[in-house]
Amino acid sequence: MYKLADGSYLIEVDRLLRPGGYLIISGPPVQWKKQEKEWGELQAMAESLCYKLITVDGNTAIWKKPNQASCLPNQNEFGLDLCSTDDDPDEAWYFKLKKCISKVSLLEEIAVGSIDKWPNRLSKPSARASFMDDGVNLFEADTQKWVKRVSYYKRSLGVKLGTALIRNVMDMNAFFGGFAAAVASDPVWVMNVVPAKNPLTLGVIYDRGLIGVY
Incomplete structure (x- = not known):
């Protein structure tokens, strides 16, 4: 499923995930019998998004999203490019999936790390x-x-x-x-x-x- 719609499903996950956040997939196709092809495609797509594979344990895989823009050459190998500056990555209603990567926020725009502890x-x-x-x-x-x-x-x-x-x-x-x-x-x-x-x-x-x- 991760290669369906030209990888747009995983690209949509990338749009929603904060820089430095973790992507965890547990279950098919991660090291799943008879889904070796899909598992390979998922790993290739994650690599094209510059995600770092942290660990694979059984049928669970964990990647980390980069904190800054990187490896555009890899993205281009998969036909990906940065989204237009006119695109709003926070847009929610009637938003069509696009085959492009949302710009990573600048360090000063990221609130994580400067937030007080609960409560x-x-x-x-x-x-x-x-x-x-x-x-x-x-x-x-x-x-x-x-x-x-x-x-x-x-x-x-x-x-x-x-x-x-x-x-x-x-x-x-x-x-x-x-x-x-x-x-x-x-x-x-x-x-x-x-x-x-x-x-x-x-x-x-x-x-x-x-x-x-x-």
Whole structure:
């Protein structure tokens, strides 16, 4: 399957994976009987993306994505090239698979490594918040706003988070994930949703240690 659509499936995984992240595939075709050809194609495709094979243990293989752009000659052997600068690698809706490699973020654009440990990261803006106009101030205001609102909801409305009545919550206008951060100590699961018409703030939500969709 990894060579289907000219390798676009694995290229799509590359688009979503952070620089320095790990790709783990467990099961077929990794060292699978009668799938030697597919296993060879998967390894060749991973090599063309400049992934470093860390280990193969039984039917599980682990690769590491490079932290910087490299080995374009290898990519060109497979007919690959860098995507246009007009392409947004974070685009999600109605995005057609393309046979090109998304540009690796510059070091100063990568928030990983500069994020506070849990739970401090919940209340401190990551580097990516500063990419938005007045992002840090907006982050702090949104965080404080939701701390006050959640306190009011619990006190005045008797909201019982984590009970059989309220265990799963979907925030349909999550912005920076302030609501989810405010209820992080409660036994409740929150899915943050950033509307497609709004600025894409999922990166900041992820940096807080929260989950979300766009």
